[in-house]
Amino acid sequence: MKIKPPRQAQEWSSSSHRESIGRALSYPGIRSNKMTHINCGSSARMTGNVCANVDRIRRQGQLVRSMAGFPTCVRFFYLACAALYPSTSLCKKLFPPIDERYDRLAAQELSPSDPIQPTVAENAFVQVIMMFRKTFIQDSVLMMELHP
Structure with a gap:
């Protein structure tokens, strides 16, 4: 019995990643038009897989919060x-x-x-x-x- 070596991780484009997740959801009959946030959780894991700088990811989050009008401190919200x-x-x-x-x-x-x-x-x-x-x-x- 031959043991196959593990496959090397390959970087996927965002569109092919989204399409593969969409196909996986459509197979059991799950239909959704809201595919905007389908990559959110998996994209965070993918950035960790390619050893992205955590500080760079945090700065990006601060930029998004400040553009939305919220303070840049973490876990701040106002309702x-x-x-x-x-x-x-x-x-x-x-x-x-x-x-x-x-x-x-x-x-x-x-x-x-x-x-x-x-x-x-x-x-x-x-x-x-x-x-x-x-x-x-x-x-x-x-x-x-x-x-x-």
Whole structure:
């Protein structure tokens, strides 16, 4: 039995790379017209494969952030609606059963006859809904100007 040597990595053009990913997605029947960001994750890996300078990649990211109007410091963002903090009492008026379920989950006071048994997914879902109602209130304040 002959063992073949590993193939050498070859540099692909962006278009051929995008086309190959598109063909791979179309084979199982996944259809998408949004091919703009299909190379984002793989392009970052490819730059690492060809030993690109990390500082050069960071400078490129800073340039893109500054052109978009954001400060160049890493992980900075500003959303006007995030500056508004709704009160706890207002949040509790939106989706009140979630608070009851959260309290029962936190206290582990679930009866065996309860058809809904606690799971990790349920706990995460309750937390997402609790965050969603805060976001919903924050966004609704800004949307009131557009839709009174």
